[in-house]
Amino acid sequence: MARRSPHPSDADAARQRLLATVDAVPPGRVATYGQVAEEAGLPGRARLVGRLLAGLPAGSALPWHRVVAAGGRLALPPGSPADREQRRRLRGEGSLLPGARRVDLARVGWRP
DNA sequence: CACCTGACAGAAG
DNA sequence: TCTTCTGCCAGGT
Numbered sequence: 491m492a493r494r495s496p497h498p499s500d501a502d503a504a505r506q507r508l509l510a511t512v513d514a515v516p517p518g519r520v521a522t523y524g525q526v527a528e529e530a531g532l533p534g535r536a537r538l539v540g541r542l543l544a545g546l547p548a549g550s551a552l553p554w555h556r557v558v559a560a561g562g563r564l565a566l567p568p569g570s571p572a573d574r575e576q577r578r579r580l581r582g583e584g585s586l587l588p589g590a591r592r593v594d595l596a597r598v599g600w601r602p
Numbered sequence: 603c604a605c606c607t608g609a610c611a612g613a614a615g
Numbered sequence: 616t617c618t619t620c621t622g623c624c625a626g627g628t
Contacts, residue, residue, distance in 0.1 A: 523610055536610040537624055544609050565609045
């Protein structure tokens, strides 16, 4: 029930804005967790973005694979199913070179 | 309520 | 460029 935080709806609205921001990252481009949080009006909540994406349902239509850690590093556990899927998709969009563990933000970084 | 953990980030060595 | 440490925030135990 109603516990913690000013209003429960605030956190919910925040999640909605974060989801919308991730959804706004175009194919062939990638954004960092911190960037997504900032664009959504939640500066400093990079970890919240990670939490949100970690809880996405399996068949989500959200382009979660276009969200990476600072400096373009891939944050998912190397070799994990999610990591392989992310690399596969990024490779498909020409954002990641085969075998690479990070994307070139100078080249494919999202500039909203 | 204290303590731990994590799909983070930035600074320092 | 990589590793370690510190700061942060939300959830879980």
